[in-house]
Structure formats: structure tokens, C-alpha cells
Amino acid sequence: MNELQLERYSRQILLPNFDIEGQQKLMNARVMVIGLGGLGNIASCYLAAAGVGHLTLVDDDVVELSNLARQVLYKQDDVGVAKAQAAKTQIAQMNDEVAVEVLLERLDEASLAQRVTAYDLVLDCTDNFKIRQIVNKLCHQHKINLVSGAAIRWEGQVQSFLFAEHSKICYQCLYPNLNDTNLNCSQSGIISPVVGSIGVLQSLDAIKILSGCGRVQHAKLRVFDGFDGIWRDINLTQDPECVICT
Template identity: 40%
Template sequence: MNEAQLLRYSRHIFLNEIDLDGQEKLQHAKVMVIGCGGLGNACIPILAGAGIGDLILCDHDVIELSNLQRQFAFTPLDIHRSKADVLVDYLQLRNSELRITSCSQKITAQLLDQYLPECDVVVDCTDNSATRHLINQACVQHQVPLVSASAIQFSGQLMVFDARLADSPCYACLFPLMQQEDKSCSQNGVFSALVHQVGAAQAAEVLKLIIGFGEPSVGKMVQFETLNFATHQWQLTKNPCCPVCG
């Protein structure tokens, strides 16, 4: 680590739980973030600022005017551009040393099979159950930890799954593989502060998993309620009959 890097990351290095060894783990880590919307806009800049050396950003969507209420990496000049491409530009202006890959394609099993074998953590910032199940299946198959979250109206959820652990549940243990009706922000609304609260929590879980400090929320569901600023936790158990991880 050179002198400029020591200065840039000094506030992390001063923390005993991170120190120089932890910061170097971040620099050598590769993280795939799927979804560059509200949660992604909150989570990804924190990961980049913390010094994750390799980031893969996946989103096939383009920027719309309604995104600007909560997706602060974008400006009106970016409307109709790829969210993943714009986020790469935004981050590399702030830290040109990072290796950031833009994947402006709809996520598929083939894409996940291509990227996941090299990843340390996957972050699910998507907004529909079919994609979440696809990501979950790939993470179980490739034994990659998954940090999953959702946000709608004034409520958010955060879950961490780690297929490397025998007792860790997976997303399909909680939400069976069946047709589900997704609630969308476009129809139901979402509080802008909520996505940043939940996205920041996702970033924190990623850093903890990579460095190995604190207690990652594996096997837990954390519920965020912004109307009364409350959080609730539930312990999750593995389903022995789960068709994905059972």
C-alpha cells in the first residue's frame, strides 16, 4: 500500500477491527453488485470508497427522471443512459485506482456462472423475486456469500446468506420458488432515505464478510421501519427440504 492509499484509507486503518490487514483484504476483494438503482446507488459508492479493489456492476436498466429522487449518482444529463455505465464513470472520477466492470445486460444464469467463481461476495440490489431466486441459486451453487435487501414504501429488509456454512439458510428457504406478485416502487412509492439506510447496511455487511470482523447477519432478517425509526431482527433457519440448498 503506497503513501496516498495509506492516507485515503487511514480512517479505516485506525480502527483496530480493520487495521492495515483488513484494508488490504478489501483491496484484493472482488464484489459483484446486481442492481444499480436505489439500493445500488447507496451501497456501491460506500464499497468503492472503502477500497474494494474489484467491482462488477450489473444492471440492464437506463436512467429515468423518477430515479433522481433517490439515486444520487445520476443527474438529469444522464437520463436514458445505462445505470451501470454512469455509475462506473461516477466512481472512477473519485478513485481511478479501482477496477470497475460495467455489465449493462439483464442478469442470466450464464452471466452469473461467468462472474461468480471469482467473486468474494454478491450483493443483490434488485427489485423482483424471479431475479432474486436466480441470484440465490447461483450463489448456493458457487458457494459465494450473498447480501440481499429490498425496500418499498417505508419498510426495508436485509438478509445475509452464506452457502459455505452448513447451517446457513438461503433465500429460497424463506421465499419458496413459486410465482409471486412483486410490489414495485413505481406503483407503491419508496421513501428516499430508506434506500440509503438499507443500502448502507448492505455495504457494512459486505465489508464485515470480507475482512472478518464483527458479527455478519448470516441467518437473520433485519427489518427497517422508517416511520418510527425502528429495526427488528428475526433468526432464520435452514429448510432441510429446500429445493436449492436442502
């Protein structure tokens, strides 16, 4: 680690149990962020700022005017630009030491299976349930840690699955029958700080997992009611009929 890096990350390095070793682990880490909407916006910003060495940003969508109220990484001039590419541009201005790869496509199971093993951790920031199922399946299969978030209206939730250590309980256990006909932001609305709150927590869990500093509990569902300002923690249990982890 050079002198500029020591200065850039000095406040993190000062933390007990984190130190240079934790920072070096972040700098050596490879993270895939799937979905560059509101969640992926915030999470990727914090991961880049914290010094995660390699980010792969996956999204096949373009920036729309209606995105700007909650997807704060984008600027007005980005409307019409591919989200992942616009995010890469902004991240480069934030921390040019982070290697950023963009995939301007919606990955199917075959293409994701070819790529996912190259990463230490996956952030599920998508609003597509079919993709969530595929990501969960492949992360469980290849023992890759997964941090999943979601937000709608005034509510949000985040859960981390430490598949590198645990084989029981996965995202499929939580939502075995959910499908893409369910609620989405374009139909039901969303208040932007709720998205930000969940994205921040995703990045925090990711940083703790990657650095080995701090406690992250496998399969704990954290639910946020932004309207009333209430958090609830729920310990998930394994679905005995889960097709992924039983």
C-alpha cells in the same frame, strides 16, 4: 500499499482489528453488484470509497427522471444513460483506484453461472425476484457469500448469507413462493432515505465479510419500518422443503 493509499484509508486502518490487513483484503476483493437502483447506488458508493479493489456493476436499465429522488449517484445529465455506465463514471471520480466493470444486461442463469465464481461476494440489489432466486441458487452452489437487500414504501430489509461457511438456510427459505407480480416501487412508491439505509447496511455487511473484521450473522433478517423508525431482527430457519439448501 503506497503512501497515498495509507493516507486515503487512514481512518479505516486506525480501527482496532481492521488495520492494514483488513484494508488489503478489501483492496484484493472482487464484488458483483446486481442492480444499480437505489440500493446498488448507495452500496457501490461505499464499497468504492472504502477501497474494494474490483466492482462489477450489473444492470440493463437506463436512468429515468423518476429515479433521481432516491438513486443519488446519478445526476440530471445522466437521464437516458445506462445506469451501470453512469455509476462507473461517478465512482471513477470518487476513487480511481477501484477497477469497475459494467455489464449492461440482465443476466440469466447460464450467463451468471459462468461469471459468479470469479467473485468473493455478491450484493443482490435487484427488484426482480426471478433474478434473486437465480443469484441465491448460484451463490449457495459455489459457496459465495451473498448480501441481499430490498425496500418498498416505508419498509426495508437486509440479510446476509455466509455460504462460504454455511450450507443451511438461504433466501429461498425466506420467500419460497414470492414472484414478480408482487409489489414494486413503480406501483407502490418508496421513500428515498429507506433505500439509502438498506444500501448502507448492505455495504457495511459486505465490508465486514470481506475484511474479516466485525460480526455478521448468517441468515439474520433485519427489517426496518421507516415510518415508525423501528428495527426488528428475525433469525431465519431452514425450510425443510427448500429446493436449494436441503
